[in-house]
Amino acid sequence: MSEPVRRIKAPVRLAFEINAGHALTGFLRAIAEGRFLGQRCVSCHKVYVPPRGVCPTCGLLLGEEVPVADTGTLTTFCTVNVPYEGQTMKLPYVYGSILLDGADIPFPHLVQGLPVPEVRMGLRLKAVWAPPAERKPTMESILWFSPTGEPDAPFASYQEHL
Amino acid sequence: MYDPAAGDGTLTAPYVLEYTYRRSLGPVIGRFLTGLRDGKIEGIRTPAGQVLVPPTEYDPHTGEPLTDFVEVGQSGVVTTWAWIAEPRPGQPLARPFAWALIRLDGADTALLHAVDAPGPEHMRSGMRVTVRWRAERVGGIGDIACFEPEPVR
Numbered sequence: 001m002s003e004p005v006r007r008i009k010a011p012v013r014l015a016f017e018i019n020a021g022h023a024l025t026g027f028l029r030a031i032a033e034g035r036f037l038g039q040r041c042v043s044c045h046k047v048y049v050p051p052r053g054v055c056p057t058c059g060l061l062l063g064e065e066v067p068v069a070d071t072g073t074l075t076t077f078c079t080v081n082v083p084y085e086g087q088t089m090k091l092p093y094v095y096g097s098i099l100l101d102g103a104d105i106p107f108p109h110l111v112q113g114l115p116v117p118e119v120r121m122g123l124r125l126k127a128v129w130a131p132p133a134e135r136k137p138t139m140e141s142i143l144w145f146s147p148t149g150e151p152d153a154p155f156a157s158y159q160e161h162l
Numbered sequence: 163m164y165d166p167a168a169g170d171g172t173l174t175a176p177y178v179l180e181y182t183y184r185r186s187l188g189p190v191i192g193r194f195l196t197g198l199r200d201g202k203i204e205g206i207r208t209p210a211g212q213v214l215v216p217p218t219e220y221d222p223h224t225g226e227p228l229t230d231f232v233e234v235g236q237s238g239v240v241t242t243w244a245w246i247a248e249p250r251p252g253q254p255l256a257r258p259f260a261w262a263l264i265r266l267d268g269a270d271t272a273l274l275h276a277v278d279a280p281g282p283e284h285m286r287s288g289m290r291v292t293v294r295w296r297a298e299r300v301g302g303i304g305d306i307a308c309f310e311p312e313p314v315r
Binding site: 010085 | 179181
């Protein structure tokens with residue numbers, strides 16, 4: 001007899017069709033046009049990007065759509081050093097939380113354009129968009145964020161948004 | 163509630179969650195699947211004399227480790243079943259079939275597998291079925307292609 005069986009492949013695969021809903025659809029259509037759209041809470045006045053339709057703090061429907069800048073401040077970040085299945089970026093690379101100017105919650109995306117050891121909290125960043133012809137209503141329309149060259153934002157300017 | 167037919171202008175996209183797990187089997191399920199690869203079905207005997215198929219590493223009543231393997235029959239009795247009118251990708255058969263709990267001859271517990279029957283009117287609890295082996299076996303539960311109704315003698 002040949003070798004005993006010691007392991008099996010046991011993949012799990014769940015194929016969904018996901019619906020973005022009204023709020024996120026508006027956001028994604030704006031992304032395809034190279035701009036950010038948030039939503040402001042009528043009660044706490046916080047601006048959520050991406051919008052969720054409902055304020056998670058107040059529990060109220062978010063009303064007004066608010067344009068948000070494609071520049072912002074890096075609040076926190078992590079450096080990815082470990083390869084994983086499906087990885088497309090060259091290691092090491094930085095994934096950060098970016099507080100867009102005019103928004104109240106940070107937005108997660110890639111940080112590129114400077115050596116990894118120089119990435120720091122408070123770094124000022126700007127979205128690098130895919131060429132207009134290649135933009136679609138998906139997050140891939142934003143390639144990454146790269147430094148604007150401005151002085152770092154003071155900690156006090158984002159300490160409430162970590 | 164979201165209705166994809168409503169055409170309300172919201173965006174939809176495919177979203178696939180996939181985990182490419184590999185699982186180590188341990189001594190008991192490892193031996194069970196090795197048996198399937200070699201064309202035999204083995205259960206395990208408890209101190210109380212029950213034969214469990216598929217085998218477990220521990221006695222479900224006392225928690226004692228189990229090591230006493232016994233080969234069981236390749237035919238048995240359907241204890242319960244459910245008809246699958248529209249099989250999904252990755253299921254044992256591409257045409258409608260029954261999921262069934264099958265108590266093999268010589269076993270005291272039932273094994274879940276597919277039964278290839280022409281229709282639900284051919285299924286009943288208590289019917290006899292027999293294994294249909296896959297031609298190329300690799301050491302997995304899929305080495306049993308399915309069970310099929312035993313010809314009535």
